[in-house]
Amino acid sequence: MxxxxxxxxxxxxxxxxxxxxxxxxxxxxxxxxxDVRDNGFGDTTSTMTMTLFDQYGNSTSRKIRNRxxxxxxxxxxxxxxxxxxxxxKGTAFLSHTKKSGxxxxxxxxxxxKRVKRIASSNQAGPFMGSEFAYEDISSQELxxxxxxxxxxxxxxxxxxxxVEYDPVDRKSGYSKQIVWIDTKEYxxxxxxxxxxxxxxxxxxxxxGYSQYNDKFWRADxxxxxxxxxxxxxxxxxxDWKFQTGLTAKDFNKKSLKKVx
Amino acid sequence: xxxxxxxxCLWLLxxxxxxxxxxxxxxxxxxxxxxxxxxxxxxxxTAEAKVMGYEELSHFQLVxxxxxxxxxNDSGVDIVEPRQFFLSKTFGEIDAYLGYRHTFWGVVESRxxxxxxxxxxxxxxxxxxxxxxxxxxxxxxYLGSGDFQxxxxxxxxxxxxxxxxxxxxxxxxxxxxxxxxxxxSKAPDHAIRYGxxxxxxxxxxxxxxxxxxxxxxxxxxxxxxxxxxxxxxxIGLELQYTGDSILYKFEGLTGTQSEEDFDAAVMGAEKTVYxxxxxxxxxxxxxxxxxxxxxxxxxxxxxxxxxxxxxxxxFDTSLLVLYTVDDEFSQSLFGLEASRRLRNGMTxxxxxxxxxxxxxxxxxxxxxxxxxxxxxxxxxx
Numbered sequence: 098m099x100x101x102x103x104x105x106x107x108x109x110x111x112x113x114x115x116x117x118x119x120x121x122x123x124x125x126x127x128x129x130x131x132d133v134r135d136n137g138f139g140d141t142t143s144t145m146t147m148t149l150f151d152q153y154g155n156s157t158s159r160k161i162r163n164r165x166x167x168x169x170x171x172x173x174x175x176x177x178x179x180x181x182x183x184x185x186k187g188t189a190f191l192s193h194t195k196k197s198g199x200x201x202x203x204x205x206x207x208x209x210k211r212v213k214r215i216a217s218s219n220q221a222g223p224f225m226g227s228e229f230a231y232e233d234i235s236s237q238e239l240x241x242x243x244x245x246x247x248x249x250x251x252x253x254x255x256x257x258x259x260v261e262y263d264p265v266d267r268k269s270g271y272s273k274q275i276v277w278i279d280t281k282e283y284x285x286x287x288x289x290x291x292x293x294x295x296x297x298x299x300x301x302x303x304x305g306y307s308q309y310n311d312k313f314w315r316a317d318x319x320x321x322x323x324x325x326x327x328x329x330x331x332x333x334x335x336d337w338k339f340q341t342g343l344t345a346k347d348f349n350k351k352s353l354k355k356v357x
Numbered sequence: 358x359x360x361x362x363x364x365x366c367l368w369l370l371x372x373x374x375x376x377x378x379x380x381x382x383x384x385x386x387x388x389x390x391x392x393x394x395x396x397x398x399x400x401x402x403t404a405e406a407k408v409m410g411y412e413e414l415s416h417f418q419l420v421x422x423x424x425x426x427x428x429x430n431d432s433g434v435d436i437v438e439p440r441q442f443f444l445s446k447t448f449g450e451i452d453a454y455l456g457y458r459h460t461f462w463g464v465v466e467s468r469x470x471x472x473x474x475x476x477x478x479x480x481x482x483x484x485x486x487x488x489x490x491x492x493x494x495x496x497x498x499y500l501g502s503g504d505f506q507x508x509x510x511x512x513x514x515x516x517x518x519x520x521x522x523x524x525x526x527x528x529x530x531x532x533x534x535x536x537x538x539x540x541x542s543k544a545p546d547h548a549i550r551y552g553x554x555x556x557x558x559x560x561x562x563x564x565x566x567x568x569x570x571x572x573x574x575x576x577x578x579x580x581x582x583x584x585x586x587x588x589x590x591x592i593g594l595e596l597q598y599t600g601d602s603i604l605y606k607f608e609g610l611t612g613t614q615s616e617e618d619f620d621a622a623v624m625g626a627e628k629t630v631y632x633x634x635x636x637x638x639x640x641x642x643x644x645x646x647x648x649x650x651x652x653x654x655x656x657x658x659x660x661x662x663x664x665x666x667x668x669x670x671x672f673d674t675s676l677l678v679l680y681t682v683d684d685e686f687s688q689s690l691f692g693l694e695a696s697r698r699l700r701n702g703m704t705x706x707x708x709x710x711x712x713x714x715x716x717x718x719x720x721x722x723x724x725x726x727x728x729x730x731x732x733x734x735x736x737x738x
Contacts, residue, residue, distance in 0.1 A: 158701075183702040186737070217601075229689055351504040356661075
């Protein structure tokens, strides 16, 4: 009888493991397809209005310009330039994303004409006092997570895959992210972020998708709500441009000093 | 008006404006000197306006940053300064600049020895953030993935000083400067620098041949302070290793000053602890050691320790405390800087400086009465 029990448990375990393996493989396939569908964008530029809402509904806005160059061997290169508030106008943030390990980051302080290399392990820290962490706005490389397919579910009338993204880096502020990806165009529509204590921390919703160059989808609005503080941050993107001719030389320390 | 300024103005008249942008700021600073001596003032108000911007001209780009500063009690602070007023043009891979420029060289926090291009506008404060524009012709280009710069500075700009009884003041008038070079302030400077990054290491090597930025201070029998500027040839090295949450930094300068060899270096580390006490605040711990065997150095060996707190909030609230002490722990400077945005485009800064010295013959003893508390309200547009 005991032998039968062992066989039974072993069979159950094998089936469970196979199921886990299948869900991991399915999750990776979906994330890979999301990545593949955005391959070849080359470079993009856009402008962004970031509006911060506190728990009482008071708001303050800032304007930012973004430039991104698609990475080849490593991750993407990105440059963020602050136009307002006026006291930080001209401040620029350069990031060389790595597929594994910490990104390389530099900050340009226009009043001092100084380029500072900064430590980048603070990926869980808030970006410009917003509800977005540095890791939320940095380039989403495939290698940064492991994946688990959970289920299919309708979201805003679209059939979606629901996939769990588990951060590889222990310095991430999240234990997991649950991502809703539509099955037709493989666009992210909602992300739930869970803190290290497995509690729901934030929800990000993407709104107003448009397609550029007949291939690349970009949302016009990102809305992030922090459930633990009641604060919200809304990013409104404008003026998306693709393949503008940017090169790696537009994303190095020297270029930071010439940013206009 | 210098010939360089005249040339720039002429070019501007000939140019056709295509695109332009202008910004500015106005800062009002109230200062209180609690240990001020009888012959000096114990409060002061300073106003500083800054107008900056750029214009895309038909063949060039014009960049400008003018500073207008006026003090109630210290005329040494008063200035109309073209910190930047230059034309730039790109020729293939080379960027060329003509006019007054401001740049920054260095990696450490407490004292940037290799930052030799711009003169220190010391009347505006001890912080080396206050700089005078360098009238220059300069070129920048890529060498591999690195940044190569060449600077020709045909005219030397003297360090600014406060009035004789201001804070700090020598108690005697500042006389016209003298120079080791027979051409005086018209002796040119040449400087080159190459900087690059390899993985986690950023480095730069520079060479400077020109007039030393820091003068020797001589007390003249006739009654006055005479700044004397030596000639200097030096090699500078900047190194920074960027770890996950720690930075290791080194800045070194070695060379000759009027035939005498000298060495100077600043080295240290900055460790950041993120999300202290499970809040959004970050805490940076800074430690740096300064060595300088030049005659004009106030202190040979100095230890600087500091704490930086950053709130990571929408107001950019931050606090920096630095404690500077000599290697015998007999003279020290405690400095505190706190800043916060009140609303978009309006900031409030608080600064506190406290000098201490055990002995009367030490340099910081004469600065004790310059200890101050100041509050700056800034409006940016």
